[in-house]
Every structure is written in structure tokens, then in C-alpha cells.
Amino acid sequence: MKRILVTGAVGQIGSELTLALRGIYGNGNVVAGINRTQPEGALKETGPFETVDCTDIRQVAAVVAKHKVDTIIHLAAILSAVAEAKPNLAWEVNINGLYNVLEVAREHGCAVFTPSSIGAFGPTTPLDDTPQDTIQRPNTMYGVTKVSGELLCDYYHKRFGVDTRGVRYPGIISNVTLPGGGTTDYAVEIFYEAIKHAKYTCYIKAGTFLDMMYMPDAIKAAIDLMEADAGRLKHRNAFNVTAMSFDPEIIAGEIKKRIPRFTWDYQVDPVRQAIAETWPNNMDDSAAREEWGWKPAYRLPEMTKDMIEKLSVKLKK
Numbered sequence: 001m002k003r004i005l006v007t008g009a010v011g012q013i014g015s016e017l018t019l020a021l022r023g024i025y026g027n028g029n030v031v032a033g034i035n036r037t038q039p040e041g042a043l044k045e046t047g048p049f050e051t052v053d054c055t056d057i058r059q060v061a062a063v064v065a066k067h068k069v070d071t072i073i074h075l076a077a078i079l080s081a082v083a084e085a086k087p088n089l090a091w092e093v094n095i096n097g098l099y100n101v102l103e104v105a106r107e108h109g110c111a112v113f114t115p116s117s118i119g120a121f122g123p124t125t126p127l128d129d130t131p132q133d134t135i136q137r138p139n140t141m142y143g144v145t146k147v148s149g150e151l152l153c154d155y156y157h158k159r160f161g162v163d164t165r166g167v168r169y170p171g172i173i174s175n176v177t178l179p180g181g182g183t184t185d186y187a188v189e190i191f192y193e194a195i196k197h198a199k200y201t202c203y204i205k206a207g208t209f210l211d212m213m214y215m216p217d218a219i220k221a222a223i224d225l226m227e228a229d230a231g232r233l234k235h236r237n238a239f240n241v242t243a244m245s246f247d248p249e250i251i252a253g254e255i256k257k258r259i260p261r262f263t264w265d266y267q268v269d270p271v272r273q274a275i276a277e278t279w280p281n282n283m284d285d286s287a288a289r290e291e292w293g294w295k296p297a298y299r300l301p302e303m304t305k306d307m308i309e310k311l312s313v314k315l316k317k
Helices: 014-025 041-045 057-066 080-085 087-108 141-160 183-197 215-227 248-258 270-276 286-292 300-314
Strands: 004-007 030-034 049-051 071-074 111-113 167-169 171-173 199-202 210-214 244-246 263-266
Touching: 004 014, 004 057, 014 030, 014 041, 014 071, 014 215, 049 057, 057 087, 071 087, 071 215, 080 087, 080 141, 080 183, 080 270, 087 111, 087 141, 111 215, 167 215, 171 183, 171 215, 183 199, 183 210, 183 248, 183 270, 183 300, 199 248, 210 215, 210 300, 215 286, 244 248, 244 300, 248 263, 248 300
Parallel strands: 004 030, 004 071, 030 049, 071 111, 171 210, 199 263
Antiparallel strands: 210 244
16 A cells, blocks of 8 residues: 545544554555545644545546555445435445445556445354354345445456455444444443443343444554455455454443443334344454454453543543
8 A cells, every 4th residue: 555545534434544544654645535524633634635425436536546546445335224214325325336436446456445344244144253254144235235345346356356355344432433323333322421421321232242343453454454465365355353242231331340330221222223133243253363464452341441541531521
């Protein structure tokens, strides 16, 4: 990677990954691709940004040509809960947008990183130690777009030689940018509410286990995979990656160790609960470990400590 375009650069992952990439490759070499939301703070001040609507192939191509981009980190997407409410929009952005990015990459010789998700699995997938290669029959529009995206990236690599790579992210937890309509958002919201009000009402049932990852590890996974020796990669796209698995009771209990007055209860959202129940309890990420040395740095206790410390400063508590 030398000159990089990040689509969805103001999103939960993009806002932090863009800055990390600028720290490694140089501020001027990483373009923040935005759509409706304007960049702020360091994201705006440290490097270039361009309007990039991934559903407009001419716009994508123009930015790639202007900045002589050789790598596209394609993060622009509609997340799970929003995708169920707006399936047409999810297809337009998640599939047609990805197709446009891959076409531009084919024409301009770019490598492409695009994340898949635990949402690519479904109710007939093994829930425990979910294999790298297994049945994928999701019953949500988000999941359908993610499986389709995995196959599309594989096709562009095999048919046209595009250097496509990606991971299946679990839920991502960050102290910087709030998530935007995903099923695992509760694992971020719970920290904010614990610090601000010492109380949280969770929309996911107790006992619902989901894979999760702290943002520093999510950033590390993307960069490490894109820097990996291509000769070692057997799968290339959609590597299972994870760092921890917990249910609401476990994360709430871990927070309570540091905020003793914290309490929680439940008001289950049937839509997001139904989605969560089709996703793995925990994934087997041995392929990522073997093929490009994946290893997370944060487990639940370390993440909880860091989240509370940083958010307490941020929220001035």
C-alpha cells in the first residue's frame, strides 16, 4: 500500500483506520472518502478528503485517478439493523457499490480490502467454533449482501487478478466513534450508559453470545492482512477473525467490577434479537492465524479497563 482511498471514512471503523493508515503511510497518501457526513477534527486536518459515493462509479474512478490510488479500503456499507429496515438501500450500497469499487480496481490496478461480517452466517451455520469454510445461508438482507460480497471479491481475484482481501469482522467496540445501526451496537452503548447514568437497558437477551473485537485489533487486522505475503493466503477474502465472545450479562458484570453502582435490565428488540440468534456464538479464526499471523491484543478485561478509562475522560466523568 502506497496511496490509499478509504471509503466510508467517517464511519465507526473508517474514522480510526484512516488516521492509523496516515500514521503509517503518510498523511498525504491516505484519502478519506466521505459521502454525506463531513469529516471533523484530525480526520479533516491531517490529510485529503474527497466526496466518494460508491454507488457512482464515475465518482469513484475520478478520485482514484486524481490521487493515483493503488489500494482501496472499502468500508462504505449499510449495517444490519438499518439494512432490514431499508433492504433496497442495503443492496444498492453493499452490492452495487462494491461492484463499482471492484470495477474501478480492475481498471486501475488497485488492491481492495472490504470487510465481511459474522452476519454472513445464518441459522443453519454451526454456532460454536464456526469454521472458516462452512454453510452460509443468512436470512437477513445484510447477511445476503455480505455473502454476495465475499463471492464477488473471490470472483474478481480469480477472473481478473484483482488483489482482493477481507475479514469477517465480529461486533466492533470503540471509544471514539459510535456505531451506526448494527446488531452488536449494545456492546458500545453499554459503556456510555454505565459511565453517564450507571444504568443500561439492553435490547439483546441475556445468554445471547456474540463474537466481539476492540477497535485497535480491528484496525490491526485490516493492516496486517493487506501487508501479508500474498503467497501465504489460501482464502484471501472473508477470514474469520475474533478476539472475545460474551453475552450481555458477562460484559455488564465486567463493567460492574469497575463501576460498582452500575445496574442493567432488558427490553428486547425482536428484530435485532432475531438477527443475533442467527450469528455465531464464537468463530474459529485459525485460518487467519495460520495464513497471516492474526493475533488479537485485547481480551474482555483489558478492553473494559481501556474503554472506561478513555470514555471517562471523554465524557468528563
